[in-house]
Amino acid sequence: QVQLVESGGGLVQAGGSLRLSCAASGRTLSSYGMGWFRQAPGKEREFVAAITRSGGSTYYADSVKGRFTISRDNAKNTVALQMNSLKPEDTAVYYCAATPRYYYTRERAQDYDYWGQGTQVTVSS
Numbered sequence: 001q002v003q004l005v006e007s008g009g010g011l012v013q014a015g016g017s018l019r020l021s022c023a024a025s026g027r028t029l030s031s032y033g034m035g036w037f038r039q040a041p042g043k044e045r046e047f048v049a050a051i052t053r054s055g056g057s058t059y060y061a062d063s064v065k066g067r068f069t070i071s072r073d074n075a076k077n078t079v080a081l082q083m084n085s086l087k088p089e090d091t092a093v094y095y096c097a098a099t100p101r102y103y104y105t106r107e108r109a110q111d112y113d114y115w116g117q118g119t120q121v122t123v124s125s
Contacts, residue, residue: 002027002114004096009119012086016123020081022096022116030054030074033099036081037109038092038121048094049081050106059106064090086123093118 008020020036035050049070050059058070069082079096097112104111 002029002032002098004098004114004116006094006096006116006119009094009121011122011124014086014088014123014125016086017082017084018086018121020083020094020096020119020121022079022081024077024079024098028074029072029077029079029098031100032114033101033104033106034070034072034079035097035099035106035112036070036079036094037097037112038090038094039118040092043092045095045109047107047109051079061107083121086121088123088125091121091123093120 002024003026005023012018030053036048037045038048039045047061051070051072055072067085072079095118096116098114099112
């Protein structure tokens with residue numbers, strides 16, 4: 001079982017940048033497909049980005065494509081989400097998630113078995 005802890009959230013003005021980090025413990029992260037999700041008040045949790053075990057492939061929601069970059073460092077057991085050109089609508093609690101499954105739908109939260117506690121990102125206009 002893997003434990004996940006996010007960090008790096010905060011308050012930033014529109015157009016600014018933040019870098020979120022997800023640190024894993026308990027098991028090596030290379031055994032898991034990883035994803036970032038977010039949840040705004042009153043809304044459902046939504047997919048943001050995903051990365052394969054090797055880091056060779058990445059996937060993004062249309063709303064963040066070209067602005068966010070997901071990456072991983074399996075040697076350091078970390079996954080990062082670089083967020084640029086932030087918009088007020090990016091305001092949400094951001095969660096990293098891990099799945100040990102080899103066959104899963106990367107945009108579906110139910111396919112991820114392990115979650116961090118979340119980190120708040122607030123973008124002011």
